[in-house]
Amino acid sequence: MPDRLTLAALNDADRTSFVAALDGIFEHAPWVAEASFAARPFATVAALHEAMMQAVLSRPIEERLAFVRLHPDLAGKAARAGEMAAESVSEQAGLGLDRLSDAEYARFERLNAEYDGRFGIPFVICVRRQTRDAVLAAFERRLGHAPGAELAAALAEIGHITRLRLVERVDGPGAPAVAGRLTTHVLDTQSGCPAEGVRVQLYEIGHSARALLLETRTNADGRTDQPLLGGGPLRIGTYELVFHVGPYFAAKSPALPERPFLDEVPLRFGIAEPEGHYHVPLIATPWSYATYRGS
Amino acid sequence: MPDRLTLAALNDADRTSFVAALDGIFEHAPWVAEASFAARPFATVAALHEAMMQAVLSRPIEERLAFVRLHPDLAGKAARAGEMAAESVSEQAGLGLDRLSDAEYARFERLNAEYDGRFGIPFVICVRRQTRDAVLAAFERRLGHAPGAELAAALAEIGHITRLRLVERVDGPGAPAVAGRLTTHVLDTQSGCPAEGVRVQLYEIGHSARALLLETRTNADGRTDQPLLGGGPLRIGTYELVFHVGPYFAAKSPALPERPFLDEVPLRFGIAEPEGHYHVPLIATPWSYATYRGS
Amino acid sequence: MPDRLTLAALNDADRTSFVAALDGIFEHAPWVAEASFAARPFATVAALHEAMMQAVLSRPIEERLAFVRLHPDLAGKAARAGEMAAESVSEQAGLGLDRLSDAEYARFERLNAEYDGRFGIPFVICVRRQTRDAVLAAFERRLGHAPGAELAAALAEIGHITRLRLVERVDGPGAPAVAGRLTTHVLDTQSGCPAEGVRVQLYEIGHSARALLLETRTNADGRTDQPLLGGGPLRIGTYELVFHVGPYFAAKSPALPERPFLDEVPLRFGIAEPEGHYHVPLIATPWSYATYRGS
Amino acid sequence: MPDRLTLAALNDADRTSFVAALDGIFEHAPWVAEASFAARPFATVAALHEAMMQAVLSRPIEERLAFVRLHPDLAGKAARAGEMAAESVSEQAGLGLDRLSDAEYARFERLNAEYDGRFGIPFVICVRRQTRDAVLAAFERRLGHAPGAELAAALAEIGHITRLRLVERVDGPGAPAVAGRLTTHVLDTQSGCPAEGVRVQLYEIGHSARALLLETRTNADGRTDQPLLGGGPLRIGTYELVFHVGPYFAAKSPALPERPFLDEVPLRFGIAEPEGHYHVPLIATPWSYATYRGS
The missing domain is CATH 2.60.40.180 (Transthyretin/hydroxyisourate hydrolase domain)
Structure with missing residues (x-):
């Protein structure tokens, strides 16, 4: 993990440094930081996160779907093959999703396939807020969603994921609550x-x-x-x-x-x-x- | 099970019928009924049971030990071989002590041997008042007794066993509480x-x-x-x-x-x-x- | 109190005896019993009471108002002067409403007057279901009712009063619950x-x-x-x-x-x-x- | 109230200043401070208080009785006449003992007289730890004590009184707990x-x-x-x-x-x-x- 930034330094940074400093908070989507730059200065870390989420949520539906599609499958091939972004890897590892038994792996593969067939996006969930039991329950439950509700659910999870990453990366007043x-x-x-x-x-x-x-x-x-x-x-x-x-x-x-x-x-x-x-x-x-x- | 007797009928019976009617309440010990005959009439079933227990407890220690020795080992060879008195068999069967695994059987054999070596009597317990877990806990605990305390414990268990049998055999006022x-x-x-x-x-x-x-x-x-x-x-x-x-x-x-x-x-x-x-x-x-x- | 009747006897009675037997259950309103006679036989005491209440509730509003007007004021002059029906007297006496202090009497008089001015009927409440505190609270609360709601409330109270009287008068199956x-x-x-x-x-x-x-x-x-x-x-x-x-x-x-x-x-x-x-x-x-x- | 002293300053003071600084903590008894001087330095305020109490408790019984006798009657003439030490006055006033009704005053007078007749000392109690109800209950209860137990009870109360005074007078580490x-x-x-x-x-x-x-x-x-x-x-x-x-x-x-x-x-x-x-x-x-x- 890089040294923690301060919110003050971010508020003072030029566009290039700002985007570089927030690299990886939203995976494969530097445009999120780009789009948030104009809203500086941010009074709180929470406000910065809300601005970044707003940059996503204000996009047309096709762009939101494309954005979600950049996320790796849960417990999927990428996790097994070590091809995920470094932070995704360590987050999924905390739940043991990188060392499933063959039967468990097969179950996730089945759920991933069913989910992808239904919604055309990977199943995204903030694993650091879940037990393995809860991940599976959420998977089953969200398969019953209508597509619009499920896109909202996926984006809400991306909100949880990125909020956690941001709080760990940026030091400053008004950090959003991420700990229970x-x-x-x-x-x-x-x-x-x-x-x-x-x-x-x-x-x-x-x-x-x-x-x-x-x-x-x-x-x-x-x-x-x-x-x-x-x-x-x-x-x-x-x-x-x-x-x-x-x-x-x-x-x-x-x-x-x-x-x-x-x-x-x-x-x-x-x-x-x-x-x-x-x-x-x-x-x-x-x-x-x-x-x-x-x- | 024979038809239930009434306490009134027992109070009116002659000695031979009295002893015959109570046969098997105290295993292999018709003398207990014999010795209680003189105390008739009994106002309550509880009084009859107390009189019978008193007939046992008033004997010298050697006779009390000999009396306890007439009881079968718990979960022992007799249970396996079907050699126990009919009532003992069904009572032990209720706890599954007649169909132990080989390992469990070996454990009971070991405990029986240790107990017999220490006290010279079989381990007696009213199995109908015990889970299997509690039988084993009692076995371990009673192995730590002094001989006098353990003889008292064995006789108290015989009191429980015979009280249950008597209540099932004899109908009448003042039955001792045997049900929870x-x-x-x-x-x-x-x-x-x-x-x-x-x-x-x-x-x-x-x-x-x-x-x-x-x-x-x-x-x-x-x-x-x-x-x-x-x-x-x-x-x-x-x-x-x-x-x-x-x-x-x-x-x-x-x-x-x-x-x-x-x-x-x-x-x-x-x-x-x-x-x-x-x-x-x-x-x-x-x-x-x-x-x-x-x- | 007269001897208790049986429901069977009521079911067998002719019209005159039937009406006489139920005299006073509904005060000053023998027509309630008259109107219920046709619905015989009654399977339960509760069914008899429901039939009598139905006889009241099915009348046009003016007749229902007139019927309620036959009831005495609560803690009013009639109670003081001993002019109430015998049963009303003893029921109100249970709450001490026949021996109020002058100040309490004045308060009831004031409430009675306000209530009468607003609804044109006396305030009826089943005093046997109330503490004195609750009577006053109900008085205040019911003064806020719309007229239709209050007529319904008064008739519901008459239901409580007459149910109690009927259960005490008539013995039979299916008595409505009146005791807590x-x-x-x-x-x-x-x-x-x-x-x-x-x-x-x-x-x-x-x-x-x-x-x-x-x-x-x-x-x-x-x-x-x-x-x-x-x-x-x-x-x-x-x-x-x-x-x-x-x-x-x-x-x-x-x-x-x-x-x-x-x-x-x-x-x-x-x-x-x-x-x-x-x-x-x-x-x-x-x-x-x-x-x-x-x- | 004088400015608060520090324990450090007390530990450094000469005998005269030490005794003067602690004047009034133990009423009319400068010898308590005198006797404690030798035990300096005190690591904690609690240790200072214990040393002062020890100075009292180590005296022969006649001196302990004489020491207790220096305390004013509870709610007594001195309280009425304003003759008590300033601190005693404000402490008793907190419980309203300086403005009793005549009947209450008479009750205290009676209890004081009975107590004095029995024990030859005034009734001492730390009024700041008592409701008025509890003072009266303690009075009644302590009248049943044997003389030795009662002297101990009175001295324990003086311990409570002086502990409170000392904590308010002296600032320093290890203050004894006086607040609930x-x-x-x-x-x-x-x-x-x-x-x-x-x-x-x-x-x-x-x-x-x-x-x-x-x-x-x-x-x-x-x-x-x-x-x-x-x-x-x-x-x-x-x-x-x-x-x-x-x-x-x-x-x-x-x-x-x-x-x-x-x-x-x-x-x-x-x-x-x-x-x-x-x-x-x-x-x-x-x-x-x-x-x-x-x-």
């Missing part, structure tokens, strides 16, 4: 205090498998030292937190039954807003618990 | 009403596997038409209820996200009291839920 | 059991005062031996349950602070459905509680 | 978001009256812009938060009944730890709510 956060809090309402030292696991729940994302313990305030997820978009998907409250309560209440009523408490929930804050607390006693989407 | 109950209730606190039509699954959670015990739907009162478990002892073990609230709330609130915060809600809990009532409700909105051991 | 129920349940989720012996008070909350309706204690199941309210319509109004959990938890957990976090827990709630079931439980620990409208 | 905090949070689990714009009232609940302490509204995060209480010790006592959720939910759900199930939700709770953090949230839907002591 998952946090938790374990409260012991038997004793009226935070529950310290409770083992917490976070799983990603796929259609047929579950993957352990991390394991940690609650601190003296009943929270985790770091957010469970954060620093970038949350991936749309289904998750499960497992709180190992059995040992915690057994240490406090020796008279509890050997097979406690509550031991490993799973909280399963969906994340639909990658830039949102999901606070998912556990309010528990040895005989009850509650959770909610908090703030 | 698991019930649920789904309440929709978004709308302030019972949640009707919610799919509910009940799983038994073993050490390494989960087994679907049943699947049902909530009725207009948010309950299930029948208790989830009941009619006999609950099996000590770990369970999971899964409530499919996603479709229920989606039908009521079309604006909910496609990937809802709550879809399949699992409640995992332990049952430690086979004769207890476990009421495990779900109080839910699309964004929160709570549960507790109710009554 | 308020119940509670105190659950101790610190110990995982019903909370026994908790003092519970029920107050009616008026605009400026609160009246203790009853005081009781929870039984071994954490419930009250009798429903808190029941046996007739619940009165629309605002209520408060006060649960004295302080002494209960102090007895179980001596280490709690002298000034406990929870001592008297008030749950304030409105009742809007006189024939509904309001289950208002308290799920509590010394440091938390929850409630909901249950079922 | 009461916060709230309203979460709408019907919509899965913070409840904005909910009117919140905080009352102090006395034995026979309730006083409105403040009224505010929740902000966009469902919290209040400022802690409800804070900036000093919380007063031990009973409080009630009233959340006006009726209008909030009615605006979101027009189909709710006119007499809503939840309108004004009271949460009544005790505060026992003046230096603690009491987080008392409301998790609500139109048909349910929960609260707990959070963190």
Whole structure:
């Protein structure tokens, strides 16, 4: 990644430097930066991104379709053959789309072909905002779109992709929100205090498998030292937190039954807003618990 | 099963008929019934059972040990070879202990041998009050007992076994409690009403596997038409209820996200009291839920 | 109250007996019973009531207005002077409307006059379904109605009044629901059991005062031996349950602070459905509680 | 109040300046500062306070009693006549103890006399950590103490009083905690978001009256812009938060009944730890709510 630019430097740059500095934000489309140049100066990074998106959205439909066609297939031959633009490669790699099994690859090939036959464009999705499970669900769902709605959906995803790239490239005021956060809090309402030292696991729940994302313990305030997820978009998907409250309560209440009523408490929930804050607390006693989407 | 006797008939029977009528309640030990005869009449079935247990517990330790030794090994050769008393066979069969895999059989053989070497008696447990997972946990735990505590534990299990047999054999007032109950209730606190039509699954959670015990739907009162478990002892073990609230709330609130915060809600809990009532409700909105051991 | 009739006897009665038997259900309007006679036999008490209401609702508007005009003013001169029909008297007396202070009487007089000036009919409301607070709120609210809506509201109230009278007069299958129920349940989720012996008070909350309706204690199941309210319509109004959990938890957990976090827990709630079931439980620990409208 | 000193300056001061600087922290007892001088330098303000308290606690019992006797009666003649030390006056005034009704004054006189007769010292309590209700409860309770326990209680209160004075007088690292905090949070689990714009009232609940302490509204995060209480010790006592959720939910759900199930939700709770953090949230839907002591 090149050094980060500042928005001030961009506002001061001449046309050639401006376009060069934004190269690759919109893949194979230097004209997007060209068309945004006139709108300088930009008060915020968000305003710069909106101007660039506006440059795309104001084009006639045929040019918008041609622009989308410049994007690589998802998990397609280009990903396998290493022919994608460097940034596309690393973004898809984060989801493991560059190392699919043959069966998974075949499924993506089938979906890509069906999608291309229906819409005449490649399936574009901001993979950094998705679990693999969610990518497949979105693929199936968007195949049911009318062409106009689907072109809008593809462009909205390009908005997500380029917003992320721009925030990483350009430093300045008014950066658009691209990061979400998952946090938790374990409260012991038997004793009226935070529950310290409770083992917490976070799983990603796929259609047929579950993957352990991390394991940690609650601190003296009943929270985790770091957010469970954060620093970038949350991936749309289904998750499960497992709180190992059995040992915690057994240490406090020796008279509890050997097979406690509550031991490993799973909280399963969906994340639909990658830039949102999901606070998912556990309010528990040895005989009850509650959770909610908090703030 | 023979026709059920009445307690009144037993109270009126002569010694020979009395002993014959109670044959097999205590395996290979007609002397237990003999010794209880003098205590007639019995006001309740529970009093009859207590008298029989007292006949055992009042014997010297050597006789108590000899009495326990008359019981078959758990999941042992006798079970495999069909040599057990008819009632023992059907009781163990309910847990699948007569059709173990070779590896499981080997594990039980090992535990049986270790237990026999340590205590000189077979491992006795009332299998109808246990999941297979709980039998193995009890086996491991009881191996750590002192001999006196373990003899008491074995006799307590014989108390459970014979209480169940007696209640099935003898009709009369004051039957001891041998049945537990698991019930649920789904309440929709978004709308302030019972949640009707919610799919509910009940799983038994073993050490390494989960087994679907049943699947049902909530009725207009948010309950299930029948208790989830009941009619006999609950099996000590770990369970999971899964409530499919996603479709229920989606039908009521079309604006909910496609990937809802709550879809399949699992409640995992332990049952430690086979004769207890476990009421495990779900109080839910699309964004929160709570549960507790109710009554 | 005369002996209760049976629906079967009514179905068999001749016209004169039929009308006599139903005398007073609809005040000063024997023609309602007359007009219903032809619809015999009635399968249910509810069907009889519906037929009688239909006899009213099918009349031209002038006759419906004249019919409503036969009803006494609420808390009016007739109530004070003892000139009302016997049943009206006892119904209004239940709410204390026959013994208002002079100021309250003046307020009702003012509302009656304003209402009569606006609609040309007396204000009719089924007082047995109302707290005094709710009567005044309804008075104010219905003064804002258009005349047609208000005539419908008055006739709906006459439906409530006569339904109650009919159910008390006639025994038979299919009685319409006229009784609601308020119940509670105190659950101790610190110990995982019903909370026994908790003092519970029920107050009616008026605009400026609160009246203790009853005081009781929870039984071994954490419930009250009798429903808190029941046996007739619940009165629309605002209520408060006060649960004295302080002494209960102090007895179980001596280490709690002298000034406990929870001592008297008030749950304030409105009742809007006189024939509904309001289950208002308290799920509590010394440091938390929850409630909901249950079922 | 004089300018605040720094701990560093105190550590550098000579004996005379040191004693002068701490004048009045312990009323009428310059020897406390004198005795602490030798222990310089103090790493923290807390260490300085502990050294001063140690100077008191290490004296023989007769001297400790004499020291306590230097304190003014609570709400006594000195308070009325303006004869107390300036700081004592303002501290008692905060609780309104300088403007009691004649009946209240008489009650305090009676308690003071009984206490003095029993223990031979004035009743000392850190009034800034108490509601008036709590002062009276403590008075009654401490009258039941054995003399030794009561002397310890009085000295502990002097510890609280002087800790507060010292923290206000001396700036420096390691100040002892003297401030508590009461916060709230309203979460709408019907919509899965913070409840904005909910009117919140905080009352102090006395034995026979309730006083409105403040009224505010929740902000966009469902919290209040400022802690409800804070900036000093919380007063031990009973409080009630009233959340006006009726209008909030009615605006979101027009189909709710006119007499809503939840309108004004009271949460009544005790505060026992003046230096603690009491987080008392409301998790609500139109048909349910929960609260707990959070963190």
